[in-house]
Amino acid sequence: MSLKVDHVTILVKSLTGSMPYYTKLLELIGFTQLRDFVWTDNNGFFLQFNQAKEGSREYDRYGAGMNHIGFSAPSAEFVIDLQTKMKASGFDVPEIQNFDGVKALFMKDADGIRFEITYYPPGMAVVE
Numbered sequence: 001m002s003l004k005v006d007h008v009t010i011l012v013k014s015l016t017g018s019m020p021y022y023t024k025l026l027e028l029i030g031f032t033q034l035r036d037f038v039w040t041d042n043n044g045f046f047l048q049f050n051q052a053k054e055g056s057r058e059y060d061r062y063g064a065g066m067n068h069i070g071f072s073a074p075s076a077e078f079v080i081d082l083q084t085k086m087k088a089s090g091f092d093v094p095e096i097q098n099f100d101g102v103k104a105l106f107m108k109d110a111d112g113i114r115f116e117i118t119y120y121p122p123g124m125a126v127v128e
Contacts, residue, residue, distance in 0.1 A: 007046040008069060010113060013058075015051050018110050022049060024089045025107070028082050029071055029117065059111045068106065068114035072126065076103045076119045100124075 012018040015037065023033070026047065031039040037049040061067060073079045079096055083105055086093045097104045104118040120126060 004044065006044055007048060009048045009050060011050050011052040011056075012109065012111050012113075013052055014110070015049060019049065021091055021109050022047075024086065024091070025115065028085055059113050061112060061114065066113070068116050070116040070118060070126070073103070073117050073119040079103045079105050079117055079119050082117055 019037070022039075026033070026039045031041055031047065033039050034046075039047045059065075073082070080103070083093050083096055086107065091107075093107055094105070097106070101121040102118060102124055104116060107115050107117070109115070
């Protein structure tokens with residue numbers, strides 16, 4: 001038996017600065033806000049946001065710890081639409097990466113924490 005992941009807690013330098021980004025992103029990928037700083041996919045998975053302690057170390061993409069969170073998109077068009085809507089909301093959004101039909105969008109929050117939204121064509125592995 002393997003256990004199901006039920007939540008991820010993300011610490012940010014500034015809840016005030018980070019939550020507009022997360023509010024828009026999470027709404028666009030189908031999450032529902034339960035209360036301040038807590039979101040759910042309505043299928044038993046939760047994202048919780050808290051304020052990092054003053055003076056704690058910064059997020060480092062290649063340092064020990066979480067590198068990024070990946071979500072599977074239902075279509076390539078979903079990834080393109082998400083990129084367009086995040087840009088229209090004023091957020092800095094990179095170009096979509098193409099890997100043999102896989103469409104991957106790696107966005108960063110204000111602290112540099114990356115969220116991956118990717119469409120995988122049928123038969124393509126999520127991780128290699």
